[in-house]
Amino acid sequence: xxxxxxxxxxxxxxxxxxxxxxxxxxxxxxxxxxxxxxxxxxxxxxxxxxxxxxxxxxxxxxxxxxxxxxxxxxxxxxxxxxxxxxxxxxxxxxxxxxxxxxxxxxxxxxxxxxxxxxxxxxxxxxxxxxxxxxxxxxxxxxxxxxxxxxxxxxxxxxxxxxxxxxxxxxxxxxxxxxxxxxxxxxxxxxxxxxxxxxxxxxxxxxxxxxxxxxxxxxxxxxxxxxxx
Amino acid sequence: xxxxxxxxxxxxxxxxxxxxxxxxxxxxxxxxxxxxxxxxxxxxxxxxxxxxxxxxxxxxxxxxxxxxxxxxxxxxxxxxxxxxxxxxxxxxxxxxxxxxxxxxxxxxxxxxxxxxxxxxxxxxxxxxxxxxxxxxxxxxxxxxxxxxxxxxxxxxxxxxxxxxxxxxxxxxxxxxxxxxxxxxxxxxxxxxxxxxxxxxxxxxxxxxxxxxxxxxxxxxxxxxxxxx
DNA sequence: GGTATTTGTTACTTAATTGTTACAATTTAG
DNA sequence: CTAAATTGTAACAATTAAGTAACAAATACC
Numbered sequence: 001x002x003x004x005x006x007x008x009x010x011x012x013x014x015x016x017x018x019x020x021x022x023x024x025x026x027x028x029x030x031x032x033x034x035x036x037x038x039x040x041x042x043x044x045x046x047x048x049x050x051x052x053x054x055x056x057x058x059x060x061x062x063x064x065x066x067x068x069x070x071x072x073x074x075x076x077x078x079x080x081x082x083x084x085x086x087x088x089x090x091x092x093x094x095x096x097x098x099x100x101x102x103x104x105x106x107x108x109x110x111x112x113x114x115x116x117x118x119x120x121x122x123x124x125x126x127x128x129x130x131x132x133x134x135x136x137x138x139x140x141x142x143x144x145x146x147x148x149x150x151x152x153x154x155x156x157x158x159x160x161x162x163x164x165x166x167x168x169x170x171x172x173x174x175x176x177x178x179x180x181x182x183x184x185x186x187x188x189x190x191x192x193x194x195x196x197x198x199x200x201x202x203x204x205x206x207x208x209x210x211x212x213x214x215x216x217x218x219x220x221x222x223x224x225x226x227x228x
Numbered sequence: 229x230x231x232x233x234x235x236x237x238x239x240x241x242x243x244x245x246x247x248x249x250x251x252x253x254x255x256x257x258x259x260x261x262x263x264x265x266x267x268x269x270x271x272x273x274x275x276x277x278x279x280x281x282x283x284x285x286x287x288x289x290x291x292x293x294x295x296x297x298x299x300x301x302x303x304x305x306x307x308x309x310x311x312x313x314x315x316x317x318x319x320x321x322x323x324x325x326x327x328x329x330x331x332x333x334x335x336x337x338x339x340x341x342x343x344x345x346x347x348x349x350x351x352x353x354x355x356x357x358x359x360x361x362x363x364x365x366x367x368x369x370x371x372x373x374x375x376x377x378x379x380x381x382x383x384x385x386x387x388x389x390x391x392x393x394x395x396x397x398x399x400x401x402x403x404x405x406x407x408x409x410x411x412x413x414x415x416x417x418x419x420x421x422x423x424x425x426x427x428x429x430x431x432x433x434x435x436x437x438x439x440x441x442x443x444x445x446x447x448x449x450x451x452x453x454x455x456x
Numbered sequence: 457g458g459t460a461t462t463t464g465t466t467a468c469t470t471a472a473t474t475g476t477t478a479c480a481a482t483t484t485a486g
Numbered sequence: 487c488t489a490a491a492t493t494g495t496a497a498c499a500a501t502t503a504a505g506t507a508a509c510a511a512a513t514a515c516c
Contacts (some may be wrong), residue, residue, distance in 0.1 A: 026417065031408070145403055147447060159473055160449040196493090197475055203495055204474095220483060220492060387462055424504090425464055431506055432463095448472055448503060 006121055007031045007048070011041040011066065012055035012083065021053060024110045025117065038066035042189035047076040048164065051121055055083045067098040074184050075177070079120050083108075137170050138228045140212055149208065156208050161186065161201055166209075169216065169226035178223035198224070234349055235259045235276070239269040239294065240283035240311065249281060252338045253345065266294035275304040279349055283311045284319065295326040307348050311336075317381045320362070321369055330361040330373060347373065365398050366456045368440055377436065384436050389414065389429050394437075397444065397454035406451035426452070 008030050010021050015036070022032045033049075035041035037058065046052055052070075056063035063082060070076050082103040096103075101120045104113060134150075135142045141150040147163040149156040158166065164186045168177065177185075179195040187193060202224055206213035215228050236258050238249050243264070250260045261277075263269035266286065274280055280298075284291035291310060298304050310323045310331040320331050329348045332341060348361075361373040369378040375391045377384040386394065392414045396405065405413075407423040415421060430452055434441035443456050 026412070146453070147404070147450060161474070193475065194477090196477085199493065200475070200495075202493095206494095218493065389463070421464065422466090424466085427504065428464075428506075430504095434505095446504065 006050040007033070008117065009033050009035060009041060009044060009046055009049040009052045011035045011038065011052060011058070011063070013037060013058045014055070017055075017083075020110075021113070024114065028114050028117075030117070038063070038069075039189070041066065042069075045186065045188045046070060047074070047078055047168075047185045049078055051117060052078055052080045053083060053117075054080055057085055064098055067100065071099045075175075075181055076185055079123075081116055081120055135170070137173070138212075140170070140209070142167060142170060151210055151212065156210075158205075158208065162205050162208065165198075165201055166205055166216075166226075169224065173226050173228075176219050176222045176225040181223065233257060233259060234278040235261070236345065237261050237263060237269060237272060237274055237277040237280045239263045239266065239280060239286070239291070241265060241286045242283070245283075245311075249341070252341065256342050256345075258345070266291075266297075269294065270297075274298060275302070275306055277306055279345060280306055280308045281311060281345075282308055284323065285313055292322060292326055295323070295328065299327045309344055309348055317369075317378045317383060321364070321378065324360065324362045324364065324369070328360075344373075363398075365401075366440075368398070368437075370395060370398060379438055379440065384438075386433075386436065390433050390436065393426075393429055394433055394444075394454075397452065401454050401456075404447050404450045404453040409451065 008025055010018050010032055012018050013036050018034045022034060025032050033044055035044055054063045054067060067080055079101040082100050083106060084103055085106045102116050104116055135144060143150060148158050165182060168185060179198040182198050202216060206216050209216060216226055218224055236253055238246050238260055240246050241264050246262045250262060253260050261272060263272055282291045282295060295308055307329045310328050311334060312319055312331055313334045323331055330344050332344055361371060363370050363372060375386050377386060393410060396413060407426040410426050434444050437444060444454055446452050
């Protein structure tokens with residue numbers, strides 16, 4: 001398994017800590033991005049990261065609220081590791097009830113951090129379809145490195161948006177995503193585009209999907225989903 | 229590692245050159261033996277040497293034939309450096325296809341000789357696997373010692389950055405590297421340059437790659453990758 | 457120290473992606 | 487069955503990304 005190169009979103013309002021985290025994770029080969037608030041984190045399309053490191057004690061929206069929003073409202077189930085100063089059981093349980101994958105209590109050592117990060121990434125690798133370079137579904141192969149499809153031995157290049165929509169739908173087959181869900185997840189919090197934009201991208205995807213185009217289905221009034 | 233005392237077999241029909249080689253290598257602390265023909269060389273158990281210096285232009289059995297026999301028939305994979313007067317790229321590539329580790333073009337300086345010898349001994353000591361001076365991919369040969377390309381029998385000099393980008397992409401064909409990835413990997417953690425710098429270097433590389441320029445591909449929104 | 461080479465920046469051009477709109481087709485509700 | 491709502495989609499526009507030439511800065515080399 002190749003953990004290196006995985007994208008990690010660091011969400012913490014303490015500049016210094018962020019930099020320490022970033023420095024250490026980078027030198028381990030991970031790609032990192034920093035957000036100093038929940039709001040900022042939402043802007044960075046958290047669904048596109050492999051892991052989110054989240055401080056629970058943070059500005060107006062706490063890490064807990066952010067995680068809750070991520071899971072329940074945005075339906076993004078990216079792995080999350082909480083950074084918590086309060087090492088109380090209650091805190092920790094709250095975190096896990098909100099879908100955390102692990103937690104680290106401050107202060108923590110670099111070794112501890114990288115070990116947990118590695119473990120969580122490994123779990124999300126083995127347990128989910130995630131992380132493989134090419135993911136196959138029925139007759140469709142999605143090359144997650146080159147961001148393209150292989151259908152009937154043919155390469156079909158996908159643009160960024162197309163790729164992200166398709167991946168989202170393929171990884172969550174049968175689940176209906178409203179236009180808003182998709183906009184939130186893929187375009188991000190503050191990008192303002194018409195909901196119809198999704199429709200157009202769906203059309204384009206259907207064309208590129210060829211014989212499988214009709215598997216990208218619409219549920220009138222609700223949204224889009226994938227079903228072979 | 230102790231390079232001194234390593235045993236080197238010199239195979240060349242020119243008496244004078246042999247003596248010059250022997251003199252210089254001895255004074256560097258190597259043990260040397262001389263063979264004036266391929267036949268003679270075979271009698272000296274070439275497999276028991278740490279390195280063979282082999283003249284390609286030589287009596288009834290050419291250096292190439294000797295090397296071929298060594299590798300294919302006798303299955304001896306002692307490191308070999310070719311001494312070549314014919315400095316054509318074709319010759320050089322032939323040598324490498326026969327398993328050479330490096331080559332030296334006549335006339336050469338003593339410094340060059342000892343440097344190459346040392347480098348090959350060191351490489352073959354540290355990593356048995358990737359110790360060749362020239363790595364070939366489809367129609368592209370990358371001379372990792374002299375930092376240049378050989379394409380269609382032509383030498384193309386690469387600058388450091390160009391070389392490192394190309395090597396990264398060639399060794400990881402199909403993997404898309406974002407500008408940031410490349411900056412991190414090649415420029416390093418703390419060098420601050422515009423991401424567009426990568427683009428410019430890519431353009432320069434494409435030009436130097438000639439007919440293969442179009443194999444250095446861009447994936448809009450993601451980065452660059454190599455694919456024949 | 458001066459010259460050549462490499463490397464980086466910028467500005468501009470070209471290309472690719474993404475978004476909007478208008479209208480057609482389909483679906484739904486009554 | 488029909489009108490309203492929703493979705494599909496083609497054509498165009500806007501935006502964003504990439505290619506590249508020309509110049510500037512930095513570095514290496516005498």
